[in-house]
Amino acid sequence: MGTTLKKCAELAIVFVLKRKQIAETVTSAEAEVDLKTLIQVIELQWQYEVSSQAANDLNINKWNKVTLVPLAGDLRLLKESLISKAKAAVAALTENKNNKDQYIILLETIYCRIILLNRRRPGELQRLSLDIYEKSDGKESNYEEFSQVISPTERILLKKFKRVVNRGKRGRGVPVLPVVLTYRNTKIALHYRENFFNKENLYLFGNPNSTETIWDYKTLSKYANSCGPKNRKAITSTRLRKHLATLTQIFSMSKNDLRVACSCYGSHHGRTQRQLSIT
Structure with a gap:
């Protein structure tokens, strides 16, 4: 989201540069300065004040969330x-x-x-x-x-x-x-x-x-x-994969067996597989 806001601000700068007057009381130069300040604030503080807190809130909400797997x-x-x-x-x-x-x-x-x-x-x-x-x-x-x-x-x-x-x-x-x-x-x-x-x-x-x-x-x-x-x-492709990941944990597969199973997914390692089964 921070990247999207930054892109929007950059597009707004291009729009401002094409016009001399944005409003009766705001000149193009003033608007350009404000937008550049916004971009700088996003680059410096977004990850600390927004991203990390949002990620933390999402993880907390998952703790007691009921996991749906296909019957x-x-x-x-x-x-x-x-x-x-x-x-x-x-x-x-x-x-x-x-x-x-x-x-x-x-x-x-x-x-x-x-x-x-x-x-x-x-x-x-x-x-x-x-x-x-x-x-x-x-x-x-x-x-x-x-x-x-x-x-x-x-x-x-x-x-x-x-x-x-x-x-x-x-x-x-x-x-x-x-x-x-x-x-x-x-x-x-x-x-x-x-x-x-x-x-x-x-x-x-x-x-x-x-x-x-x-x-x-x-x-x-x-x-x-x-x-x-x-x-x-519960019947979605993501939950079907979560269902299979949960079964691999129930079967107590060895690390080598889990690695082979993960290779069939073609994307991730055992750590992600275990994470899928508990989220």
């Missing part, structure tokens, strides 16, 4: 609702391949299901390019050389998930893991993609007939509200 029952309702709507959308597209509304529903349900499983930031998944997704396809054979050293559980996971690495916060690579059903629905969406997209839209989760992506948080909020959960406000 397991609500997440189950959301998942079942997404699967049901995706099936209906696929059936409608089979009958009419130019049904734009059903195609958007199919694309949005895929997006929400990946968010629900991976707890990704919406922007990271929202900007996943079609080129990156297609290049990651058909690489199952790369895992054959590890078949003798991985556990049976890991073999099952390799068959159930497709791994796509996308650019995350601060340029770090973050993995996205679509399950088999989501992967199949994505292939169906790509099959009908040419009916709704032009070549200029480079995003997997793009908005039909445009070059932009779908609305990230609005999409998740729309389907979260429509499934009839007990606590709608």
Whole structure:
């Protein structure tokens, strides 16, 4: 906020310099001096008199604030609702391949299901390019050389998930893991993609007939509200990540396991992860 006020004062100086008289009793020179004084005061005292006190008040208010995390029952309702709507959308597209509304529903349900499983930031998944997704396809054979050293559980996971690495916060690579059903629905969406997209839209989760992506948080909020959960406000991407961070603390993960888990987030270290779980 202090930076914004400083920018406003600088713009006001430019406005003053273009005029000789601001008001009947205030000259441009006087107004310029006052604005420069304001900028100097902001630079010298803002962090001590405003910023530090505001940060302290915000932290104090968090101490006794109830933390909302998604209920397991609500997440189950959301998942079942997404699967049901995706099936209906696929059936409608089979009958009419130019049904734009059903195609958007199919694309949005895929997006929400990946968010629900991976707890990704919406922007990271929202900007996943079609080129990156297609290049990651058909690489199952790369895992054959590890078949003798991985556990049976890991073999099952390799068959159930497709791994796509996308650019995350601060340029770090973050993995996205679509399950088999989501992967199949994505292939169906790509099959009908040419009916709704032009070549200029480079995003997997793009908005039909445009070059932009779908609305990230609005999409998740729309389907979260429509499934009839007990606590709608708790189903957001931020609270989903907080929910996962809380689980890592409940499981008493070791530092190494926590570091590996944090690397999947592609953004922060264990300290931030622990902070997420207690705020």
